[in-house]
Amino acid sequence: MxxxxxxxxxxxxxxxxxxxxxxxxxxxxxxxxxxxxxxxxxxxxxxxxxxxxxxxxxxxAGKVSPDALPTVQDTAPALVKADAAGAFSLLAWEKALPLLAAKTRQCGIAALAINRCVHFSALWADIEPLTEQGLVALACTPSHAWVAPAGGATPLFGTNPLAFGWPRAGKAPFIFDMATSAAARGEIELRRRAGKPAPPGWGLDSEGRETTDPAQILAGAMLPFGGHKGSALAAMVELIAGPLIGDMTSQESLDFDAGAGGLPYGGELIIAMDPRRFLGDDADVHLARGEAMFSAMAAQGARIPGxxxxxxxxxxxxxxxxxxxxxxxxxxxxx
Amino acid sequence: MxxxxxxxxxxxxxxxxxxxxxxxxxxxxxxxxxxxxxxxxxxxxxxxxxxxxxxxxxxxAGKVSPDALPTVQDTAPALVKADAAGAFSLLAWEKALPLLAAKTRQCGIAALAINRCVHFSALWADIEPLTEQGLVALACTPSHAWVAPAGGATPLFGTNPLAFGWPRAGKAPFIFDMATSAAARGEIELRRRAGKPAPPGWGLDSEGRETTDPAQILAGAMLPFGGHKGSALAAMVELIAGPLIGDMTSQESLDFDAGAGGLPYGGELIIAMDPRRFLGDDADVHLARGEAMFSAMAAQGARIPGxxxxxxxxxxxxxxxxxxxxxxxxxxxxx
Missing domain, CATH: 1.10.1530.10 (Malate/L-lactate/L-sulpholactate dehydrogenase, four-helix barrel)
Incomplete structure (x- = not known):
């Protein structure tokens, strides 16, 4: 190539x-x-x-605004709401970040709902500005209904990524960003183009049978990672980054797309926590416990996400x- | 029997x-x-x-207080700290619940750290009093270092359960409560007693080789569910229900036990969110989106946790x- x-x-x-x-x-x-x-x-x-x-x-396809400006609202002592007004999520996130960080330092924990955003970006990029400020953060977003719940065979959940970050003084932060599906949709598409089979467990054909044919999975249903546990996490993401923040589920996002092939549309939830507000003067002592865990991971050859x-x-x-x-x-x- | x-x-x-x-x-x-x-x-x-x-x-074994009374502290606008003082977690949770619920309604999101508790109880039982009040909740706790991180072979993480609850008007709440290990330690012990093998993927022997012999897994290392994704979640639980709340990791808990065979000792983190504070007057409209998702799960035969x-x-x-x-x-x- x-x-x-x-x-x-x-x-x-x-x-x-x-x-x-x-x-x-x-x-x-x-x-x-x-x-x-x-x-x-x-x-x-x-x-x-x-x-x-x-x-x-x-x-x-007319499915994203090229120029809408986000608005940010202070809706409760520990809640921020950012309305992306049909544009991509990124500007809304940038504009809301200072208020989310301030509320997190003030309250100990705070949450940001980004609404009415078109979403294509990796969540780790939303986590990093928070870990850079010494905050712990969680983020998640639904996508399009492509993934069948465990025990079912019809697409209902999105690939529903969940990302988490932990700041490390003087080191790259611990950040993971994982789809709750067994694989990203793009990975299946790449295998289809390359004429390669998908590993078992990635998806079902449109009759609900297990298959390793990428084209059949794309036309059928993807599967969650880790069986019923991954499926439960995918459902959690639907709920807390959908209805809880007044925004669409993955099924609603796909319906809204109406076959246009556009990117997912809906909301994103970001939760931030301030270790210094949790721990006060003892913060450094306790954060050293986390570093001991990272050292023990590295010592046995386990990868530290990020x-x-x-x-x-x-x-x-x-x-x-x-x-x-x-x-x-x-x-x-x-x- | x-x-x-x-x-x-x-x-x-x-x-x-x-x-x-x-x-x-x-x-x-x-x-x-x-x-x-x-x-x-x-x-x-x-x-x-x-x-x-x-x-x-x-x-x-002298590893739990029979009578210590918990104390509850209001440490930040959205944070509560409950000190179990070496007793089981349950009384500390009961005593802290009203303040956590009040802060959640006030701030939109709030967190409770239970510290210095001996932990044996299922997390879904800690979630249910919050869903009964119409709140969304997450809970997690480390345990003893029994689980190797993905890519490693030495026990470091606990079975580190993660539980989530979503209230449903007039229905049983959606609640899942999952170990982030492939199986609960008790399930492996039950198979050992019954002379049955464990399924592949549950654990490693003390040389780090995959095994289905329950006794060898118990002496070696359990594995996380879902490969590196479950491992990342287990690490997150260690961090947010350990160092973030000023309490022990699973490795520290096992060291503290010093071979006594006692229950895990450390902390538990509970995060609660109030849908009515997030959604205001539109709450019922949006909660109906969640119900539509549950109906779509049930229609295809997928189990709804709880x-x-x-x-x-x-x-x-x-x-x-x-x-x-x-x-x-x-x-x-x-x-």
């Missing part, structure tokens, strides 16, 4: 230019370009520049990012 | 009497008896009367509970 290497600045300019020329406002184009270049930089190609064509497609991304980041900052030439051409052809 | 059937009142009197005669104060004996009879009643034998001998063993417990409850209230005669004799022999 032919590839092309870009500096981070060149990658940003490429993404920003495509988005601007397709009609996104300067603020939204900048936020999306920054987010996707950060994904590419951190070795997370599935949330990298590959997302730009999908963002443009969603705009052309470390791989930070190694990729250092490499990309020195060497730039390498993407398939086909993606580069697809982007430049978009205008 | 010989069995004996007891009314719920008789089961309570049996448990309460054993605990009192072994030295637990009236308040602690009542809380533990109520909790274990509720477990038995709800068809959850692993957190039923079977727990009583373990509670007595832990007392005899329903089985409520069916067992109705049956036990009419017919009493049936336990092995050996357990009955073990309890009466305890004094």
């Amino acid at each position: 032919e590839q092309i290497t870009l500096t981070l600045d060149a990658a940003y300019d490429l993404a920003f230019g495509v988005l601007r020329r397709n009609g996104f406002s300067e603020a939204h184009a900048a936020a999306v370009a920054r987010n996707t270049v950060n994904g590419e930089r951190d070795g997370c190609a599935s949330h990298g520049l590959y997302r730009i064509p999908g963002c443009v497609r969603t705009l052309r 470390e791989r991304r930070h190694r990729a980041r250092a490499r990309s900052e020195a060497e730039g990012v390498t993407i398939p030439s086909a993606l580069y051409q697809e982007m430049t052809a978009l205008g | 010989e069995q004996i059937t007891l009314t719920l009142d008789a089961a309570y009197d049996l448990a309460f009497g054993v605990l009192r005669r072994n030295g637990f104060s009236e308040a602690h004996a009542a809380a533990v008896a109520r909790n274990t009879v509720n477990g038995e009643r709800d068809g959850c034998a692993s957190h039923g009367l079977y727990r009583i001998p373990g509670c007595v063993r832990t007392l005899r 329903e089985r417990r409520h069916r067992a409850r109705a049956r036990s209230e009419a017919e009493g509970v049936t336990i092995p005669s050996a357990l009955y004799q073990e309890m009466t022999a305890l004094g």
Whole structure:
């Protein structure tokens, strides 16, 4: 496969230019370009520049606002509400972050509901600004109804990612960001294109039978990870990042899309906690307990979520990012 | 296997009497008896009367206070701290519940840290008093270091249960309560006693090799459910119900036990959210979205977590509970 290497600045300019020329406002184009270049930089190609064509497609289908400005509301002592007004989630998140952080420091724990947002971005990128401020954070969002609940065979849940972050003084934060489905939808699509089977347990055909044929899974139902436990977590994400915040479930998001092939539309819930408010003067003593756990993980060769991304980041900052030439051409052809 | 059937009142009197005669104060004996009879009643034998001998063993080993009274502190606008002072968690939870519920209604979201508690009880029982008040809740606690992280082979995490509840008007709440290990430790122990193998994926022997021999898993390491995703969740539970609340990790709890075979000692974190504070006047409209999801689950035969417990409850209230005669004799022999 032919590839092309870009500096981070060149990658940003490429993404920003495509988005601007397709009609996104300067603020939204900048936020999306920054987010996707950060994904590419951190070795997370599935949330990298590959997302730009999908963002443009969603705009052309009339399923995302190119320029709506978010509004932020202080709705309770520990609650913030950000209305993305039909645009991507990113600007709403940036605008709401200072109030969420302030409330978290004030109250000990606080939550942000982002509503009416189109969602394509990786949740770890929403967690990181909180861990950088020394806060612990959880985030989740529904998507489109692609995943059957355990014991069923009809798509109902989204891939419903759940992300968690823990700040580490002087080190990359502990951050995981996992789909509650057995695999990301993009991974199944990539196997279909490559003519490779999917591992057992990823999905069912449209008759509800187990299959390893990626095309049949995409037309049938994906499965949650970890059986009924992953399914229960997927249901939790539907509930707390859907009805609890007054927004759509994955089924409603897919119905709203009405076959346009656009990105998921709905809400995102972010919960933040302040270790210094929980622990007071003893914070450092107790945070050292967490470091002892990380050391014990590393000592036995277990991966600490987030470390791989930070190694990729250092490499990309020195060497730039390498993407398939086909993606580069697809982007430049978009205008 | 010989069995004996007891009314719920008789089961309570049996448990309460054993605990009192072994030295637990009236308040602690009542809380533990109520909790274990509720477990038995709800068809959850692993957190039923079977727990009583373990509670007595832990007392005899000097690893739980028989009579310490909990204290509750209001530490921040959305934080409550309950110090169990070395006794079981149950009285601390009961005493802190009103303040946690009040803060949740006031702030929208609030958290309770229970500290210095000995923990044996099922988390769904801690969730239910919150869903009964119309609140959404999450709870988790570390245990003893029995589970290897994904990619490792040495026990480090506890079985680290995570429970979540969602209130449903006029219906049994949606509540799941799952170990983040592939199986509960008790299930492996039961297979060892029965001479049955464990399914693949439950654990490793002490050399780090996969095994289905329950005795070798108990001497080696249990595994998380769902590979690296379950492992990441187990790590999250360690962090937020350990260092974040100033309490022990599973490794520290096992070290504290020092081979006494006592129950895990440490903290529990409970987070509660008020849908009416998130949603205001629109709450009922949005909660109906959740009900639509439950209906779609039920329509395709997927189990809704919590329903089985409520069916067992109705049956036990009419017919009493049936336990092995050996357990009955073990309890009466305890004094």
